[in-house]
Amino acid sequence: MTVVRFPLTLLLTGLLGLAGCTAYQPVPLYQLDGGNAELPADKEGVAVLLGPVSIADYLQREALLQRQLDGSLTTASDARWAGSLAADIDRQLLRQLAARLNSQRLAVAPATPGFSPQVQVLLAITRLDSGPQRPAVLEAHWRLLSGEGKLLDGRLVRLEEAHQGSIADQVRAQSLVMRQLVEQVASAVQEYGNAAPAIAKEPRKKAPAAPAAKPVPPSLPAPIRMEGEVFRF
Template identity: 45%
Template sequence: MKRMRLARLALVAVLAGLGGCASLGPTHYYQLDGGNVRAPASKDKGVAVWIESLQLADYLQRDVLLERQPDGSLATTRDHWAGPLNANVRQLLQRQLASRLNSGRVVVGEPPEGFEPQYRLELNVTRLDAGDRAPAVLDAGWQLRDAQGKLLDTQVVHLQARHDGDRAAQVRAQGDLLQQLAARLATDLTKVAQRGRRDNETARKEPKKLVEEAQAKPTLPAVVPIRTGAEVYRF
């Protein structure tokens, strides 16, 4: 009798444990949506961009997926990122920038041997999250420099996107925000490149303009003394 009672208790404990696990639900793994990208026309042409620094906020340096709460706090979920989030963000931005700039020379991280960038980019993502009752939010800033390290431009952006509330929709919205960030970066790079071309064109024209202005100035006739043959005596 005692053995039967113990066996029943053990069975109840096992069933309770299974029921608890079922109530928690399975673990899901997510990856950011990189969107539809078009491969560059050539791997060796286009503006050469080096994203030499890409930093994510400390709370994003983990594989577990965090969810923003209505009070602003972050809660741990049972779900995980399918691989390091940092690598996922790097790949997404590289593919998006290459597509938007139509350039096969967009490098993230350590550049290959012989690569000579025209522009160097330092990017810092300080926030990237969402919640079932909170929109997806991305905060980021970047510094754009030329090949010699001269600062050309700096930007700070705050982006938001609404979603349907479930976990998959949250992750999809975060991917959309990163695509918007890539669009902002491509626009900034294009504007800076166009400004650089205008400045170079002006610098080439300036010496020629100075020569033309000097040649156009009227010249005064040389002063020639007039000799009359008269002599002047002073006493």
Template identity: 50%
Template sequence: MMLLRSYRLLLLLSMVLGVAGCSLLPQAPLYQLDGGTLKAPSARTGVVLLLGPLTLAQYLQREVILQRQTDGSLTETDAHWAGSLQEDIDHLLQRQLASRLHTPYVLSTASSGLPADAQLLVTISRLDSGPQQPAVLHAQWRLLDKNGQLREQRLLQLEQTHSDSLASQVQAQSRLLQQLAEQLAVDVSEFSRQSAGNASGTRPVPPLPRKSVPTPKPPTTPATGAAEVYRF
């Protein structure tokens, strides 16, 4: 009987110590993209835009945050994304496009309801940074009309400097995605104005200025906001 009581006491003590040890372990930091300061659309009408499918490079489809090294390799950190990075990017682009296009109707491919006036298919083949590497975004998109016909197709390359900390890198990546949304909004705006005469039930989107892109030169250090846009 004494042996049984001693065994139970040891078992209880080990459980208590195990729980206490787990509570003392350092928690992995979690990060989430910054969607920026947005103005909610006040109008109840506008272009109906379907965003997606959104495709991410396979190396981005993980919870752990990767760091780009000077030799081009990628290494894991102790930090994680707070949820699905793909869903986070999808929501960021939706909110940015709705604000920039002044329309409440930016839907994901998983949404059902209104028939879309246009559809954006977006592929992000690179989104990363490192302690000594700028944040870099490589993206491609196709703009389809309501009949599924290709109306525009582009490639985009962006760089953004940061202050080396992981929090600063996540902010830099967020700014790159906001710049991507800006370019997407320009294409949708132009398409909406061109097809306004034939489309029914939509409100033409005001024209958005397209930023001029200088001829890229080999930089010695990455320039903040340096962009390359290719139309094909």
């Protein structure tokens, strides 16, 4: 009987390679889904300044967090975000808002010189997460300001969406509540933004002209009495 012998170094190399393949399995990456957000075609749409947008500290990471039944958050070991979730939220807000308003006249704060917004959107997202047994929850506060800085509207928002438990379906549910938030903001922007140009173009009423002053006749000098009852002027 012939015994096949492998060199010890070759055997060790094979075992290490197998262990390496097991330890470094690729992890699925996820992004929020913006749906069918088409590029806006109207270059003369409502002018909107988006931001400042503040996002909770715990969302500013690549780790995909899971909300547990006791309310705690744990990091998913088999999935993560494809980049910063906060940056992805900013991109989704801008693209979806532009699509719903059909306007390319959107800018992210701080505005570039020369850009005069009709409406400014201030947004604070304080929660966006889900868990295997917890629904996707979005909590936010948005406000609208006029171009002059006057408060037009604002609302505290809490949105929930159920899912099937898998990571992929949780991301779908989180994407859906984000789209619902954008829909609310877009509706308010349309209401106030469409009124802004009409107000700006309304001709200013001229003040009624003051009545012309009546001419005052020149006063005559007082007569000087002379002897002989002759009056000289």
